[in-house]
Amino acid sequence: MKLDAAGLEHLAARAEELGLLRLGAVRLSHPGFDPSRAALDRFLERGWDGEMGFLRRTADVRKDPSSMLEGAQTVLVAAVPYRGEPGGVARYARSADYHTVMHGRLEGLVAALHELLPDAKALICVDTKPLLERTAAALAGLGFVGKHGCVIAPGLGSYVLLGSILTDAQWCGDDAVDELRKARWDACGACTRCLDACPTQAFEAPGVLDARRCISYLTIEHRGPIADDLADRMGGWMAGCDVCQEVCPYNASSSREARVPEGVWLPDVSGGPRSADPVVLAQLGSSRHRAFVRDTALRRIPRRSLRRNALIAIGNREGPISEDEEAALSRADADDDPQIRAAATRARSRRG
Numbered sequence: 001m002k003l004d005a006a007g008l009e010h011l012a013a014r015a016e017e018l019g020l021l022r023l024g025a026v027r028l029s030h031p032g033f034d035p036s037r038a039a040l041d042r043f044l045e046r047g048w049d050g051e052m053g054f055l056r057r058t059a060d061v062r063k064d065p066s067s068m069l070e071g072a073q074t075v076l077v078a079a080v081p082y083r084g085e086p087g088g089v090a091r092y093a094r095s096a097d098y099h100t101v102m103h104g105r106l107e108g109l110v111a112a113l114h115e116l117l118p119d120a121k122a123l124i125c126v127d128t129k130p131l132l133e134r135t136a137a138a139l140a141g142l143g144f145v146g147k148h149g150c151v152i153a154p155g156l157g158s159y160v161l162l163g164s165i166l167t168d169a170q171w172c173g174d175d176a177v178d179e180l181r182k183a184r185w186d187a188c189g190a191c192t193r194c195l196d197a198c199p200t201q202a203f204e205a206p207g208v209l210d211a212r213r214c215i216s217y218l219t220i221e222h223r224g225p226i227a228d229d230l231a232d233r234m235g236g237w238m239a240g241c242d243v244c245q246e247v248c249p250y251n252a253s254s255s256r257e258a259r260v261p262e263g264v265w266l267p268d269v270s271g272g273p274r275s276a277d278p279v280v281l282a283q284l285g286s287s288r289h290r291a292f293v294r295d296t297a298l299r300r301i302p303r304r305s306l307r308r309n310a311l312i313a314i315g316n317r318e319g320p321i322s323e324d325e326e327a328a329l330s331r332a333d334a335d336d337d338p339q340i341r342a343a344a345t346r347a348r349s350r351r352g
Helices: 004-016 031-045 053-056 057-061 098-116 133-139 194-195 213-219 286-293 304-314 325-334 337-352
Strands: 021-029 076-080 122-125 160-167 203-205
Touching: 004 021, 021 133, 031 053, 031 057, 031 133, 053 057, 053 194, 053 286, 076 098, 076 133, 133 160, 160 325, 203 304, 213 304, 286 304, 304 337, 325 337
Parallel strands: none
Antiparallel strands: 021 076, 076 160, 122 160
């Protein structure tokens, strides 16, 4: 069972109707995956995964995704762009949960695949499935991997989310990219704005990230106390970080909005935008936390971590402590959790 160029073109048209852009295909046997497999091994050998044990547990599957779907030969990859305001909470997390949105759209694409190839097996992969998705996207022709490690889709920039479908249908069209190096940061030229702007200097080299120093990792994945030397550099970020993308020239296009059909954007979260005020987030109780993260990707962050992050953000502000901030810190001073109390103590120390 084969998927040819005409079939992919048909699926791409259907994908856009479903809210998926730049559909591409790449065979799992493409040699361009080899450098990324080796890079994953080096990343884990150096311990840069920190507390993300799932990366180590799923490393073999990530390098050979056919073990998730017997007979898998091809990955179909599509992108969904997102908007969002800068600061405090990463842009993607200010919208509806992309896992749910993209899974629903990809279900429609699987249906279209079955109309084209009724016997094809398919598995939807959205972030939580172990797949080298950025490499797959680059090799499938969606864009290139920038020096910040994100996929840059020409005309859309790097504010895009990826969704994939594994299938046992054989892609028999031409390779969109012959070698991975042609899908990496050649188009970045001599620019190093993303590397230079990283507040915690998490990049060891272009595309090489020590996740343990990354603000996104620290605010989302790291569960313990955050060392002062890193906390001091986190600024006001409480859930993810967009700094390396905010400075990227590919995200400065004034025509981006016009390139995207309105129905394609990652939709707004139900009930309107959620607060990015650290004073509010530092005092979240259980019920308010559930309401804050509901239907967003912020569900990944435990209440304790979100409060810790907010207290760090309060400590990183300038000037004397305000009345509202004092109320938040006093509440944290009396908390049963030593990590919360320590974050409040740090904030007081920094703010005098």
